[in-house]
Amino acid sequence: MADIDIVIEICGSAGEGTISAGEILSRHMSSLGFEIMSFDSYPSEIRGFGKCVAHSRISNQQILSPGKYTDILVVLNDSHSIPQLHAVRENGVVIYDSQPPAYHEEDKSIAGWMAPGMIAYGIPLHSLANKAAGSARGRNMVALGAMAALFGIDEEGFKTSIMKRYATKKQVVIDSNVNSFEEGYVWAKKNVQKLDHLTFSKVKLRKVTQNRIIINGNQAVAQAALDSGIKLFAGYPITPATKIMEIMGKELPKRGGIMLQTEDELSAIGNVIGAGFAGKRAMTATSGPGFTLMTEMTGLAVMAEVPAVVVNSQRGGPSTGLPTKTEQSDLSLVLAGGSGDSPRIVLAPSTVEECYESTCLAFYLAEKYQTLAVLLLDFFLSNSIRNIDEPSLPDKKMLSANISPSKTDLKDYRRFQLTESGISPRALPGTPLGMFVATGLEHNERGKPAYDSKTHLEMTEKRYRKLDGILKEVSPPTWDGPKANVDIGVISWGSTAASAHEAVLKARKVGVNAAFMSSMLLVPLNVDHFVKFSAACKTILVPELNYSGQFAAHLAQYLNRPIEKLNRITGLPMPSEDIFEKIMEIADTQKR
Amino acid sequence: MKEKKMTVSKGGKLSAGKKREGNVFFSEDPRDFGYAKENIPCQDACPAHTNIPGYIRSIYEKHYGRAYEMNRMVNILPGVLGRICSRPCELSCRHGESDLGTSVNICHLKRSCADLKPSWHMIKEEFYAPSGKTVGIIGAGPAGLAAAHELAILGHNVTLYEAMDKPGGMLMYGIPAFRLPRDILNLEINNILRMGIDLKTGVNVGRDITLTELIDVHDAVLSTVGCQEPFNLDLPGEDLDGVYSGLDFVIRVNQGERIPVGKKVAVIGGGYTAIDCARLAIRLGAEEVSVNLRKTETFMRIDEHEKHEAKTEKIKINGLVAPFQINGTDGKVTSITFERTRLEFTKDGKGRNAVSIPDSAFAAPVDTVILAVGQTPDTGFTGGKIELNGKRIKTKAGSYETGIKRFYAAGDCVTGATNVITAIAEGRHAAHEIDAVFVGKKRITETIRTETASQTDRSRNDDFIKASVMPTLEVTKRLYALTGEVEQGYDDKIAGEESKRCYLCNLRYFIDTSQCIYCSACIDVAPRDCIKITRAVEIKKDGAYGELLSATDWSEGLAIVIDNKRCIRCGKCYEVCPMHCIHIEKVELIEQKLEA
Amino acid sequence: MDHIERFYIDEKLADIKKDGFLNYRSKELPTWCPGCGYFGITQAIAKACNALSLPNENICVVSGIGCAGRYPIFMKAYGFHTLHGRSVPIASGIKLANEDLTVFAVGGDGDMLGIGGGHLPHIARKNIDITLFLFDNMIYGLTKGQSSATTPLGQKTNSHTKGNPDSPLKPISLALAYDASFVARGFAGDLDGMQDIFMKAIRHKGFSFVHLITPCVTFDKVNTWDVMRNGYHPIHESHDVTDRIAAMRLAEDQRFFLGVFYQDEKRPSYQEYLRQIHSA
Amino acid sequence: MPKFDHYIIIGNGPAGNSAAEVLRMHDDQARVSIISDEGFPYYYRHMLCEFISGKKKEDALKVKPASDYKEKNIRMRLGQRVERIEPETKTLYLKHMEKVKFTRLILATGASPHVVPSLSRFEKHFSFMSKYSDALKVKPLLSPARKVAILGGDLVSLKFAKMLSAMKKEVTFFLYKDCFYPFELTADMASAIEKHFSGKKIKTFADIFPSRIESKGKAFEIETENGENLTVDIIFCFMGMRPNINFIQGSGIDTERGVLVDEHLKTNVSDIYACGDCAQIYNPELKNYWISVGWENAGIQGETAALNLLGESKVIKPSQKKILDVEGLKVNTSWWKEL
Structure with a gap:
């Protein structure tokens, strides 16, 4: 019984079924009891020349990051795959199409680029697909079939997984996919001589005790929203958040809610604020460019003290940027975007599990503290598919969190009453005697516009006081490792935190005295813990997926010390291998 | 095709392009x-x-x-x-x-x-009315039979003069029965003869009747005597016992003679006759049979099926040897001396010559040597009155007429030894020429039917x-x-x-450029690079189209064109074209018979 | 025997080269899905520009986001690929700055009627002399198949798996209602019809609204080429294009018509009007 | 001045590898590529027997590590088959539909097992031992097999039969004089081998062919020409080697049994060379064409071809006769096989 921990990449052109092949593979491997983490990168063109990569790490042990080096590269498009070769291990396996419809000019075929140690299996994907289904569309399935044959994955079970994936399609679609798979399987079994040693067939799997579900970040967010009692979702399609809307469109009506597809993000957040004002839980989901539009109205939620949950799944770059790439560069926008001082809640989950947890928290906190809660995901986390233990549902307290005015309060109701906690009892429309006017203008305790300096200061302080309460509601940051005399302390956030955690664990295994800290709650930030952690560490390293080190800069104001940074803007998730290397490099320097 | 304005048809539907059903076009x-x-x-x-x-x-x-x-x-x-x-x-x-x-x-x-x-x-044969003209054909081989059949259809009286007992020529005598059963051959020859063709066998023109006499009795005479005279290598020892000419060997075996061949047989030559000799020798009891070539297997002019069957029958094919002399004792063959050869380019750089390597002679013991290095025509029947091209009969350029008026020649006696299908084609074409002379115009032409x-x-x-x-x-x-x-x-x-498996290359798929929107749906489904965004098409010297030159630049993409030379008629493009502007035509090269 | 006219590709290629519409193409091969109707529209625009002999440098194409947003990349002209839904204001800015330019605003149904729908009434009533090409494929293609403003009621899409609950906008009726001075509809599969419309639209002095029906071959399996081809009818020659009420009747007819619905040639464009009132 | 030369070697055996190294040693500018249809890197062929018996592991077979090629900047294309050579345009057409241009080419494609035409209809039942991929195929079949038949014969097969017998397999040897490789077996050698085998309980048929072979389940039934019947689990065929030249035919490069080259290992087409087991060379001493046999000789030819490609004019000669030990018998042979 052996262990296995490998990365499989399927690389093709958009429209070639690259992503669906990756999805089917991941789902099937998960159903067999493997741990999986997979994610896709694809271009913004639907068809044409864009490159698509479906990346899956499959292991029988715990996985925290997607894996940097590829063990098996499946090539559906040669020119797109050539740049992927650099990530293939020295003795990695490359599966490529040995029968494309026309001759490649020299150096346009992946076959010419493989390093001497690599093992290449040429499969006539094109002609087998043609044979199986009368068109080349099924090349992805042929490739899956060949993989199943080569790497000891059960054929029949795999076919069932394919049928499941296409269950809603016409029979002819199901058949042509299954036939293509079969064709690839049989061909590879018969014609390919296996020269590598990778196999899933002799791997010891952990016993599955709990109900496991396969879910990506977007799905986790959507599921958490549904479980938190969302009544209205308003949204506008944008990569990578669109899927949340699609799930809502399907699921929300079943629960008596409404999915409203609006004409733009302005309208989307408007609807969310409207529903919040009426006392219903509502959410919108977008990405950086949409969030930028929404900053027109995020301030309104803060100012008018209306609960609103906004998901920002980050993509790359400023402006339209890199629509289908992952990055963590919206941090500054989300922390401070919008006009004026507008305190908001910012939650940044680092795993798919935390996506669920933080969404539940967002609804609870937004409702209780009557403000804007922003969930900060990224393209990778949104699309990263994991098999996780079924999450526990939010409890009753979390499901109904509004602090309603008491009878006494209602006698002389001041909607924006200055309180110790900053929370003013909120009357919902329909509540007798609770009527008030909310506004985006600065206002007094009764909601009347007031621009005098005293009111503005008092109200701003009141809105900021909410943060103290929020901090106490959320468990403190994770601190993994020794509590004192640490050589290297790694602090990270969002999806990079998981990679960082994996890297720290690995470094400790090789004897480096390292510790790890991350916090799901970014605003308000548990500064005390971070300061303590900092004091215990000789060096602090902050890895994150942006160019300028936005979180490092944010931390610096509290820690008041030099911080080592590790920044990547490759469009890909942070490899734990890179963080590990950086830790080792620092450890080396410290020794000298 | 003219551009068509959109019209409202009776059903109130738009019609995309002009359909061209039921149309036939000759070009x-x-x-x-x-x-x-x-x-x-x-x-x-x-x-x-x-x-x-x-x-x-x-x-x-x-x-x-x-x-x-x-x-x-x-x-x-x-x-x-x-x-x-x-x-x-x-x-x-x-x-x-x-x-x-x-x-x-x-x-x-x-x-x-x-x-x-x-x-x-x-x-069903369609006959032209009788012309009253008569044609004598010398030799009832494939070319003669083909010519006779065609002339009969064209309404002329044909007499076939055959020197052997049976018609068929090389088919009857030059090809072993294990390759061509005689019942099949007889059946198809009879099918020709029953059209009123007068067959005279056992008539040796030149001996039994002179060519001049023949020309006198007929309006035209056609020689299709083929190649009957074996090539001579002039090797020392060719006259030894156990040395045969290939054609002679086959004819004698086909006539029923069981020639003793001993254990070891060396065949010299690489054509069909050589292989036939070798395969007959094996059947006659030889143990080791080799086919010896001056060049290599690559340059043999026979198809792979035959080679494979020969090898299966344990016949060895030896390349790069040139026979030098045949050795014997007591007038009987004992061995054959070969020289090794090497290949040299011919002057044009395309073919190869085999050149003997100095000092490389070696002897191989054999019991029988069969020299099957080809045949030439035997033109003795003309009595030497005819102009020759080497040993072949000379005809006027682009014609089958010889130097003698009303005397024509076709087939191997003109071209040298070729193959049966060429002989048949030649015979027919000669018949057409003779007919054109009789009638005063061409009654049969090739045309393209679409x-x-x-x-x-x-x-x-x-x-x-x-x-x-x-x-x-x-x-x-x-x-x-x-x-x-x-x-x-x-x-x-x-x-x-x-x-x-046939790709149906006679179907032509093409895109009506006036309706094409360049959407590449056809290219997307194409199984190979058979459809191209084209910037130009080559025109060859003979007026035919050459390669399609593809455009990588959108502004140079004149049209999307189906390259029928690459097309494998899967029909996918036809199905997906949103503009329905892909049309299919059947293109055939046919013979057209003129009718009044 | 009924002889058919033979098709010789060398002659056809020579004709196409001579014709000159290729001059309106850039070097970039379009990246739309194979079979996309946008190719047909592109072809017709090139042919119309060619027929009008418009100098390339005087054409300016402005687009937003979406599949149609790519269009300027494939045309040889000045192009501006702007923000989602904001092509109309930018195009209007260009036209107001330089009246000599022929300005196209190009966008899909999401861009023009969705996010940018708010701009539409205003450009129409101002009658700024730009030509708006609405590439209407009734779906969000670039975000992979969600309902758009023109998706038919009840059609299943990725955002409305049980059927689109929203009634579709009627772009022609809208444009007529917004008082656009030129309103026409073309179909991506009808090259000659589109070319005719485009030439009239470009020549028209004032805001021209051209609604173009096109299938999305990737995400819409309902409104396919053949369904569309059989579902649209040319406007009868007897229709009076100056009669807005008749145009509205045609627009509201159960059948779908192709051609010019309405054209008010007498109404001055925005800039002409400004000149008129300032010179008065 | 930068060079754009691309030297391609087809074949990843001793000839191809030594040629590549020599080329790189004398020319550090040109691109050097090896193309091989075998997926496994350069390996010791003679160790395949030990590999399938389990005595040698996979890694022990490799002649050199992958890093060696990286260091020498030799591009390695494994598992890729050249389908066609077009000398006019100096283009290779690979099976996976790629065109590769060369400026100079060395053919070192080696040889493949031969089956005499009369037995070719049984070929599907035979196992071979000439390539790593053969060994991989055979390995799992061999351990459960009890009875093994060997057809033909060569030096490797004798060693192999002995090894099988030591593994307690029941071995039947069909010894063919004509097919013995790389030389013809004399009658006394044949009888010596028979005698030697009978001592090892290996049954020998001398010059008797199977007339019928049929698969029965996983086993095979053999009927011999002299009417004997036997059942075996696996049939090995060792009937000599044939140069791998099929793909060259029709390209204009002349071939007969092998690729015809002159004493400088040049083919008839300029800039194309051949060496190793695929090359056929005329030798005046022998008055015959010969084909190299064996590892060392392939290496020497590879070097010679490479040096000549680079502009030298070295002549290849058959080496001195060499004494081989065949089952205790001293046999004189040279390293060539007369054709």
Whole structure:
């Protein structure tokens, strides 16, 4: 019984079924009891020349990051795959199409680029697909079939997984996919001589005790929203958040809610604020460019003290940027975007599990503290598919969190009453005697516009006081490792935190005295813990997926010390291998 | 095609392009001839221009009789050629292109339409009215028979003069019965003769009757005497016992003589006759038979099937040896001395010459030597009055007429030894020329016939059908008999499968450029690079189209064009075109008979 | 015997080269899905520009986001690929700055009627002399198949798996209602019809609204080429294009009509009007 | 001045590898590529027997590590088959549909097992031992096999038969004089081998062919020409080697048994060379064409071809006769096989 921990990449052109092949593979491997983490990168063109990569790490042990080096590269498009070769291990396996419809000019075929140690299996994907289904569309399935044959994955079970994936399609679609798979399987079994040693067939799997579900970040967010009692979702399609809307469109009506597809993000957040004002839980989901539009109205939620949950799944770059790439560069926008001082809640989950947890928290906190809660995901986390233990549902307290005015309060109701906690009892429309006017203008305790300096200061302080309460509601940051005399302390956030955690664990295994800290709650930030952690560490390293080190800069104001940074803007998730290397490099320097 | 304004049809629907159903078009434009030449390579490669895609399609439709007739239009011996044709067509079959697999077994299919045609198969010949003219044909070989048949149809009286006892020439005497059963041959020859052709066998022109006398009695005389005279190597020792000329050897065996060959037989030469001699020698009891070539196997002018069968029968093929002398004792062959050769480019750089290597002679012990290095015509019958081209009869350029008026010659006696299908084509063409002289104009011409066609039921799966292997007689059963036919023929099931493999190159798919929106839907579904965004098309010297030059620049993409030379008629593009602007036509090179 | 006219590709290629519409193409091969109707529209625009002999440098194409947003990349002209839905204001800015330019605003149904729908009434009533090409494929293609403003009621999409609950906008009726001075509809599969419309639209002095029906071959399996081809009818020659009420009747007819619905040639464009009132 | 030369070697055996190294040693600018249709890197062929018996592991077979090629900047294309050579345009057409241009080419494609035509109809039942991929195929079949038949014969097969017998397999040897490789077996050698085998309980048929072979389940039934019947689990065929030249035919490069080259290992087409087991060379001493046999000789030819490609004019000569030990018998042979 052996262990296995490998990365499989399927690389093709958009429209070639690259992503669906990756999805089917991941789902099937998960159903067999493997741990999986997979994610896709694809271009913004639907068809044409864009490159698509479906990346899956499959292991029988715990996985925290997607894996940097590829063990098996499946090539559906040669020119797109050539740049992927650099990530293939020295003795990695490359599966490529040995029968494309026309001759490649020299150096346009992946076959010419493989390093001497690599093992290449040429499969006539094109002609087998043609044979199986009368068109080349099924090349992805042929490739899956060949993989199943080569790497000891059960054929029949795999076919069932394919049928499941296409269950809603016409029979002819199901058949042509299954036939293509079969064709690839049989061909590879018969014609390919296996020269590598990778196999899933002799791997010891952990016993599955709990109900496991396969879910990506977007799905986790959507599921958490549904479980938190969302009544209205308003949204506008944008990569990578669109899927949340699609799930809502399907699921929300079943629960008596409404999915409203609006004409733009302005309208989307408007609807969310409207529903919040009426006392219903509502959410919108977008990405950086949409969030930028929404900053027109995020301030309104803060100012008018209306609960609103906004998901920002980050993509790359400023402006339209890199629509289908992952990055963590919206941090500054989300922390401070919008006009004026507008305190908001910012939650940044680092795993798919935390996506669920933080969404539940967002609804609870937004409702209780009557403000804007922003969930900060990224393209990778949104699309990263994991098999996780079924999450526990939010409890009753979390499901109904509004602090309603008491009878006494209602006698002389001041909607924006200055309180110790900053929370003013909120009357919902329909509540007798609770009527008030909310506004985006600065206002007094009764909601009347007031621009005098005293009111503005008092109200701003009141809105900021909410943060103290929020901090106490959320468990403190994770601190993994020794509590004192640490050589290297790694602090990270969002999806990079998981990679960082994996890297720290690995470094400790090789004897480096390292510790790890991350916090799901970014605003308000548990500064005390971070300061303590900092004091215990000789060096602090902050890895994150942006160019300028936005979180490092944010931390610096509290820690008041030099911080080592590790920044990547490759469009890909942070490899734990890179963080590990950086830790080792620092450890080396410290020794000298 | 004219651009059509959109109109409201009766149903109130828009019609996209003009449909061209039921239309037929005849053309003699060089581009059309060029198209047929380039795109129907099998038909072009066939010297007789057999409509190969046409008859294969008929086999697919199980109309074996029709398939047989399609062959017979240009080749009066389909059952014979289906066995022994040298199949130049298969070398050019598109299915044999390097990325497409192997050629269709065209010849085997030809045989199967002869084998499988039903017992009620009826022949319909259309005759021209009798002309009263008479033609004498010297030699009843394939060329003579083909000419006789054609002339009979054209309304002329034909007399065939044959020196041997039976008609058929080389087919009857020069090819072993294990390759060509005589009943098949007789049947097809009789089919020709029953058209009122007068066959005189045992008549040796030049001895029994002079050429001059013959020209006197006939309005025209055609010589199709073929090549009967073996080439001579003038090797020392050729007169020894146990040395035979190849053709002589085969004819004698075919006439029933069991020639003693001993244990070791060396055949010199690399043509069909050489291989036939070797295979006969094995059947006559030889133990070691070798075929010896000056050059190498690559340069043998026989098809792979024959080579394979010979090797299966344990015949060795030795390359790079040149016979130097034959040695013997007591007037009997004992060994043969060879020199090793090496290959040199010919002057044009395309062919190779075999050059003896100095000081490389060695002797190989043999019991029999068969010299099968080719034949030349025997023109003795002309009495030396005729102008020659070497040993061949000289004809006027582009014509079959010789220096003597009303005396024509065609086939191997003009071209030198070729193959049967060429001889048949030659015979027919000579007949057409003679007819044109009689009538004063050409009554039969080649033309390109184009007809609107519809989508076929060919599926992509058909492209992956493996070539059907010809069932053969077991080797052990072969070697003890001189006649048992080695190749057993396809049954209708195998023939049906094999016929599916044909790409139907006679179908032409094209895009109406006036309606095309350049959306590339067709390119997207194309199974290979058969559809191109085209910036130009090459025009060859003969007026035919050459390569399509693809555009990578959108502003240079004049049109999306289907490259029929690459097209494998999967029909996918036709199905997906949103503008319905892909049309299909059947393009055929046919013979047209003029009628008043 | 009924002879058919033979098709010789060398002659056809020579004709196409001579014709000159290729001059309106850039070097970039379009990246739309194979079979996309946008190719047909592109072809017709090129042919119309060619027929009008418009100098390339005087054409300016402005687009937003979406599949149609790519269009300027494939045309040889000045192009501006702007923000989602904001092509109309930018195009209007260009036209107001330089009246000599022929300005196209190009966008899909999401861009023009969705996010940018708010701009539409205003450009129409101002009658700024730009030509708006609405590439209407009734779906969000670039975000992979969500309902758009023109998706038919009840059609299943990725955002409305049980059927689109929203009634589709009627772009022609809208444009007529917004008082656009030129309103026409073309179909991507009708090259000659589109070319005719485009030439009239470009020549028209004032805001021209051209609604173009096109299938999305990737995400819409309902409104396919053949369904569309059989579902649209040319406007009868007897229709009076100056009669807005008749145009509205045609627009509201159960059947779908192709051609010019309405054209008010007398109404001055925005800039002409400004000149008129300032010179008065 | 930068160079754009691309030297391609087809074949990854001793000839191809030594040629590549020599080329790189003398020319550090040109691109050097090896193309091989075998997927496994350069390996010791003679160790395949030990590999399938389990005595040698996979890694022990490799002649050199992958890093060696990286360091020497030799591009390695494994598992890629050249389908066609077009000398006019100096283009290779690979099976996976790639065109590769060369400026100079060395053919070192080696040889493949031969089956005499009369037995070719049984070929599907035979196992071979000439390539790593053969060994991989055979390995799992061999351990459960009890009875093994060997057809033909060569030096490797004798060693192999002995090894099988030591593994307690029941071995039947069909010894063919004509097919013995790389030389013809004399009658006394044959009888010596028979005698040697009988001592090891290996049954020998001398010059008797199977007349019928049929698969029965996983086993095979053999009927011999002299009417004997036997059942075996696996049939090995060692009937000599044939140069791998099929793909060259029709390209204009002349071939007969092998690729015809002159004493400088040049083919008839300029800039194309051949060496190793695929090359056929005329030798005046022998008055015959010969084909190299064996590892060392292939290496020497590879070097010679490479040096000549680079502009030298070295002549290749058959080496001195060499004494081989065949089952205790001293046999004189040279390293060539007369044709």
